[in-house]
Amino acid sequence: MSAFSQLRLDGVSRRFGGQDALTDLDLTIETGEFIALLGPSGCGKSTALNCLAGLLPLTRGSIWQDERRIDTLPPERRGFGMVFQSYALFPHLTVRANIAFGLRMRRLPKEETRRRTAEAVRLVRLEDHVDKLPGQLSGGQQQRVAIARAVVFEPSLVLMDEPLSNLDAKLRLEMRTEIRRLHQSLGLTTVYVTHDQEEALSLADRLVVLREGRVQQIGSPRELHTRPANWHVADFMGYRNLWRGRVARRDGSRATVESSGQRLLGEAVGDFADHADVVVAVRPEDIRVDGAGETSNALSATIEVVEYQGRELAAEARTDTGQSLHLRTEQRIAPGDQVKLAIDPQRLLVYPAGATAETDRLADTPAATR
Numbered sequence: 001m002s003a004f005s006q007l008r009l010d011g012v013s014r015r016f017g018g019q020d021a022l023t024d025l026d027l028t029i030e031t032g033e034f035i036a037l038l039g040p041s042g043c044g045k046s047t048a049l050n051c052l053a054g055l056l057p058l059t060r061g062s063i064w065q066d067e068r069r070i071d072t073l074p075p076e077r078r079g080f081g082m083v084f085q086s087y088a089l090f091p092h093l094t095v096r097a098n099i100a101f102g103l104r105m106r107r108l109p110k111e112e113t114r115r116r117t118a119e120a121v122r123l124v125r126l127e128d129h130v131d132k133l134p135g136q137l138s139g140g141q142q143q144r145v146a147i148a149r150a151v152v153f154e155p156s157l158v159l160m161d162e163p164l165s166n167l168d169a170k171l172r173l174e175m176r177t178e179i180r181r182l183h184q185s186l187g188l189t190t191v192y193v194t195h196d197q198e199e200a201l202s203l204a205d206r207l208v209v210l211r212e213g214r215v216q217q218i219g220s221p222r223e224l225h226t227r228p229a230n231w232h233v234a235d236f237m238g239y240r241n242l243w244r245g246r247v248a249r250r251d252g253s254r255a256t257v258e259s260s261g262q263r264l265l266g267e268a269v270g271d272f273a274d275h276a277d278v279v280v281a282v283r284p285e286d287i288r289v290d291g292a293g294e295t296s297n298a299l300s301a302t303i304e305v306v307e308y309q310g311r312e313l314a315a316e317a318r319t320d321t322g323q324s325l326h327l328r329t330e331q332r333i334a335p336g337d338q339v340k341l342a343i344d345p346q347r348l349l350v351y352p353a354g355a356t357a358e359t360d361r362l363a364d365t366p367a368a369t370r
């Protein structure tokens, strides 16, 4: 194991046959950071992680630990801990032996192996299960063993590939807190792959959003949440309302957009001019139901479907001009209600549309807007 102050990925690329799975990934990871690689299925997350781990050779680019080039080293010489979705435990070894395995392979003195294993067992709270075999453990406990095994030799970097995806919803939340706690108490540097934006937002210091093998945005959870760089990222970050429109007027950071027979005022993100085709993005929780008396972005609509979601209701509504939209509210609403909706212009983001073939797939868009 060797500690580092920075790990640098420089133009890391990987092709399979003629297909680009990952293109020009540039990323600098500071020691102690928790980085999430996020994106839809097939965007290249696991490819990036496997390139880092040394399980996949790069087609182009390089990886540096401070001044030392490491992409030419085999996995075992990189000294990274790995946690996979399938826990990959040895079924015939006890919990204790599974956790101690890496230390034995490294030929650590017996006493140190015993001490470090006990410490890792305590960290993941498995003291009562050390003599069991993996088959006698629940999914969450097995994943804890996998995590303990990855951190027991104090690796300079821990790589996790969708470690929680086999667990049920409640366990997933518990383990999420556990992973964050471990990260903080051990000061680990972690790269974590997930397709779950909520998981990534709650765990990571910085997120890297990938799409079709290319970085779309790198930023803090707050930046990703409030200011996605393009509408694809917005789509992925929970902006469920994506409407096509055309710019009537752009005035610095403000844009007035015609969309589905309505005039909407929003924040311009990115490069576009008057009359450009754009995509408007709004989160369901940013559509207010108490819009009566609003002067901008007021929409008359009828509530069509309501889902109970604890303190809030999730609803689908249709505006008088035929636009369907998703909203969330704590107010009591029911199907058939006529409502006045409003959207704060700062929460309505306007993006350049890009290629027509991509915006064609946007739902909820009446043909009239084209």
Ligand SMILES: Nc1ncnc2c1ncn2[C@@H]1O[C@H](COP(=O)(O)OP(=O)(O)OP(=O)(O)O)[C@@H](O)[C@H]1O
Pocket (backbone or CB within 6 Å): 016, 017, 020, 021, 039, 040, 041, 042, 043, 044, 045, 046, 047, 048, 195
């Ligand atoms: N061994 C391989 N041979 C050929 N193509 C591959 C191989 N591994 C991955 N790919 C392709 O590379 C692209 C990226 O795959 P990757 O597994 O990195 O995506 P991912 O974002 O991790 O997806 P998922 O969340 O579904 O695991 C995909 O198009 C995939 O089909």
